[in-house]
Amino acid sequence: xxxxxxxxxxxxxxxxxxxxxxxxxxxxxxxxxxxxxxxxxxxxxxxxxxxxxxxxxxxxxxxxxxxxxxxxxxxxxxxxxxxxxxxxxxxxxxxxxxxxxxxxxxxxxxxxxxxxxxxxxxxxxxxxxxxxxxxxxxxxxxxxxxxxxxxxxxxxxxxxxxxxxxxxxxxxxxxxxxxxxxxxxxxxxxxxxxxxxxxxxxxxxxxxxxxxxxxxxxxxxxxxxxxxxxxxxxxxxxxxxxxxxxxxxxxxxxxxxxxxxxxxxxxxxxxxxxxxxxxxxxxxxxxxxxxxxxxxxxxxxxxxxxxxxxxxxxxxxxxxxxxxxxxxxxxxxxxxxxxxxxxxxxxxxxxxxxxxxxxxxxxxxxxxxxxxxxxxxxxxxxxxxxxxxxxxxxxxxxxxxxxxxxxxxxxxxxxxxxxxxxxxxxxxxxxxxxxxxxxxxxxxxxxxxxxxxxxxxxxxxxxxxxxxxxxxxxxxxxxxxxxxxxxxxxxxxxxxxxxxxxxxxxxxxxxxxxx
Amino acid sequence: xxxxxxxxxxxxxxxxxxxxxxxxxxxxxxxxxxxxxxxxxxxxxxxxxxxxxxxxxxxxxxxxxxxxxxxxxxxxxxxxxxxxxxxxxxxxxxxxxxxxxxxxxxxxxxxxxxxxxxxxxxxxxxxxxxxxxxxxxxxx
Numbered sequence: 001x002x003x004x005x006x007x008x009x010x011x012x013x014x015x016x017x018x019x020x021x022x023x024x025x026x027x028x029x030x031x032x033x034x035x036x037x038x039x040x041x042x043x044x045x046x047x048x049x050x051x052x053x054x055x056x057x058x059x060x061x062x063x064x065x066x067x068x069x070x071x072x073x074x075x076x077x078x079x080x081x082x083x084x085x086x087x088x089x090x091x092x093x094x095x096x097x098x099x100x101x102x103x104x105x106x107x108x109x110x111x112x113x114x115x116x117x118x119x120x121x122x123x124x125x126x127x128x129x130x131x132x133x134x135x136x137x138x139x140x141x142x143x144x145x146x147x148x149x150x151x152x153x154x155x156x157x158x159x160x161x162x163x164x165x166x167x168x169x170x171x172x173x174x175x176x177x178x179x180x181x182x183x184x185x186x187x188x189x190x191x192x193x194x195x196x197x198x199x200x201x202x203x204x205x206x207x208x209x210x211x212x213x214x215x216x217x218x219x220x221x222x223x224x225x226x227x228x229x230x231x232x233x234x235x236x237x238x239x240x241x242x243x244x245x246x247x248x249x250x251x252x253x254x255x256x257x258x259x260x261x262x263x264x265x266x267x268x269x270x271x272x273x274x275x276x277x278x279x280x281x282x283x284x285x286x287x288x289x290x291x292x293x294x295x296x297x298x299x300x301x302x303x304x305x306x307x308x309x310x311x312x313x314x315x316x317x318x319x320x321x322x323x324x325x326x327x328x329x330x331x332x333x334x335x336x337x338x339x340x341x342x343x344x345x346x347x348x349x350x351x352x353x354x355x356x357x358x359x360x361x362x363x364x365x366x367x368x369x370x371x372x373x374x375x376x377x378x379x380x381x382x383x384x385x386x387x388x389x390x391x392x393x394x395x396x397x398x399x400x401x402x403x404x405x406x407x408x409x410x411x412x413x414x415x416x417x418x419x420x421x422x423x424x425x426x427x428x429x430x431x432x433x434x435x436x437x438x439x440x441x442x443x444x445x446x447x448x449x450x451x452x453x454x455x456x457x458x459x460x461x462x463x464x465x466x467x468x469x470x471x472x473x474x475x476x477x478x479x480x481x482x483x484x485x486x487x488x489x490x491x492x493x494x495x496x497x498x499x500x501x502x503x504x505x506x507x508x509x510x511x512x513x514x515x
Numbered sequence: 516x517x518x519x520x521x522x523x524x525x526x527x528x529x530x531x532x533x534x535x536x537x538x539x540x541x542x543x544x545x546x547x548x549x550x551x552x553x554x555x556x557x558x559x560x561x562x563x564x565x566x567x568x569x570x571x572x573x574x575x576x577x578x579x580x581x582x583x584x585x586x587x588x589x590x591x592x593x594x595x596x597x598x599x600x601x602x603x604x605x606x607x608x609x610x611x612x613x614x615x616x617x618x619x620x621x622x623x624x625x626x627x628x629x630x631x632x633x634x635x636x637x638x639x640x641x642x643x644x645x646x647x648x649x650x651x652x653x654x655x
Binding site: 181182233234235270271272288289290292321322323324325330332338339352354356357358359360361420446447459461462463478479480482 | 518519520536537538539541542544545546548549550551552553556557560562563564565566567604614616619620621622623624
C-alpha cells in the first residue's frame with residue numbers, strides 16, 4: 001500500500017495503464033495483480049465505484065444478489081446467484097455483496113453497491129490514483145528497449161496530474177456520457193442524469209423520450225407523483241421477460257405498462273419525435289408515427305432518456321473505430337481495439353466485442369455479472385501475450401472429462417452469465433494429452449485455434465430453457481453439437497453423459513494417453 | 516447496441532427500403548441492431564447455428580464456401596436470409612474483406628418483420644429472384 005497521503009502511480013512510463021475505477025477497472029486490476037502484472041490504475045473519481053457512485057437515479061440496482069441459493073457464498077458456484085460482487089481467487093474476498101445488504105430486497109440499493117465495490121477494493125488492496133483525469137491521448141515512439149509493441153509505439157496520456165506513457169492502455173471508463181439524438185429542441189431538455197427530486201414533478205405532465213430501462217425507471221418512480229406520463233420512441237418497447245435476455249425493459253419497471261393498459265394514466269407511443277417546442281412554461285412535443293399520423297403532445301416536463309455514449313475523448317481521432325448509437329469501440333474477441341492495436345477495453349465498454357450474438361442474443365458484457373469475467377479473461381490474455389507469463393494448464397484424465405464438462409455447463413459461472421460468449425476449452429493434444437485451456441471467448445475458439453480441442457458453452461435461443469452446446473475442433477474444422485435443455489437445468493444425468501461421450505469419443509481417440 | 520442516427524440516411528438509398536417514408540425508415544433503423552466487424556473477421560460461420568439477417572451499411576464481405584472465396588458483397592447487399600427463412604445453418608462463411616458495418620435482425624424476427632412490411636418483402640423477393648437468375652445463368 002502507498003504511504004498515507006501519498007498518491008500511488010506518479011506520472012511516468014508504465015508497461016500497462018488501466019483507466020477507470022468502476023467495477024470493470026477494479027476487476028481487471030485485481031486479476032492482473034493476482035497474475036503478478038504490474039500496472040498503473042488511474043481514475044478521475046475520488047473513490048471506487050464508477051457510475052454506481054451516482055446512478056441509478058432511483059438508487060436501486062437492476063441486478064440481484066440472491067442470499068439463499070443452496071451453495072456457500074464463498075464457493076464459485078454462488079456467483080451464478082450473485083450478479084454484483086467482483087470475483088476473487090481467495091475465498092475470503094468473494095461474495096462481498098450479500099454480507100452488506102440489509103435484506104429488504106434482493107436488488108442492492110445503490111449505496112450498498114457502492115459500499116460493496118469500496119469494500120472489495122479496500123480488502124484486496126487495489127491501489128488507485130484517484131483525482132487523476134485522463135484528458136487527451138497521443139501515439140509516440142517508445143523509448144529504445146522499452147518493451148513496446150507493434151513497432152515500438154507508446155500511448156501518451158495527458159492527465160490532470162501530468163503525462164503517462166505505456167505501450168498498452170486499457171480503458172474502463174464506462175458508457176455513461178449522456179446522448180441526445182439530433183431532434184430539434186431536444187438539446188435543451190434535461191437528460192436522465194439531470195433528473196430532479198421526485199417532488200418537483202408533483203401533478204405535472206411528463207413526456208419521456210425513450211423506451212429503454214432508463215425511461216421506464218423514471219416512469220416507474222414518477223407513478224405516485226406525475227399527473228400524466230408519456231413514453232415515446234419509434235419502435236415498440238421490448239420486455240426482458242419476453243426476450244429472455246437483458247435486452248428490453250426489466251420486470252421491475254413494467255408497472256407503467258400495466259397503468260397504460262388498465263388506467264390510461266400512462267401513455268406509451270410508438271412514434272418518431274419530430275420536434276420539442278417551448279410553449280409558455282412547458283412544452284409541445286410534435287410526433288409522427290410510421291403510418292403518418294401526427295400528434296402534438298403538451299407536457300410540463302420533457303426528459304431525454306435517450307441513452308449514453310462512450311467517453312472515448314480523442315481515441316477515435318487516433319484510429320479507434322466506433323459503432324452504434326452508444327459509439328462503442330469496435331473490438332477483437334479479446335477486447336482490443338479492432339483498428340488500433342495496444343488499446344484495450346474493460347467494464348461495460350467490453351460489450352463492443354459482441355461475439356457471435358447467436359439467435360440475436362447479446363452477451364451480458366454490458367453488466368457487472370458479465371464483464372467481471374471478461375476482465376479476468378483479459379488479464380490472463382495480457383499476461384500471456386504481452387508479458388510472457390503463461391498460465392498453468394492442468395491435465396485432465398480422459399474419464400474425468402465428461403463429468404467435468406457437464407458440471408461446467410451446469411454450474412460454471414462464466415458460462416452461465418456469458419452464454420454463447422465465453423467457453424470452457426479443453427485441449428486434446430496427441431502429444432501432451434488432455435489439458436484445461438481455461439475460459440476464453442467462444443469467437444476466438446471458433447475462428448483462431450488450430451489444434452484439436454473441445455469447447456463447452458451454455459446457450460439460449462430466446463425461447464425456453466438454456467441448453468449446453470459442445471464444439472469439437474478436429475483437424476482444423478469445427479462441428480457444433482447442441483444438447484437438449486433440462487427443465488431443472490441439471491445436465492449431469494446419464495442421458496447427457498451418454499450423448500457427450502458419443503460426441504467426444506471420435507476426437508478423444510489418440511488424445512487420451514499422454515506421452 | 517442500437518443504431519446510429521445517421522443510419523436512416525444510409526439505408527434510404529438501398530433498394531430493399533426504396534418504398535419507405537421517413538418515419539418508416541426510422542422505425543426500421545430502430546428495429547435492427549448495428550454490428551461492426553474488423554477486417555478478416557467472420558460474420559456467419561458455415562454449419563454454426565443461430566445466424567441472422569444482415570444488411571451491409573459500409574464495407575465489403577466475401578462469401579466463402581469450404582474455404583473457397585465465391586463472391587463479394589457490398590453496401591446495400593444483404594446475407595443470412597436463406598438460413599433465416601429455412602431455419603437451417605448457413606451454408607457459407609461470410610468474412611469481412613474490409614472493416615464492415617451492418618444492420619442485423621435475429622432470424623426469429625425476420626418473419627414478423629417481413630409480414631409487417633410487405634413492400635420490403637416484395638423487394639427482398641426481387642433480390643432473391645435476381646440471385647436465382649444469376650445462379651441459373653452460371654449453371655447453363
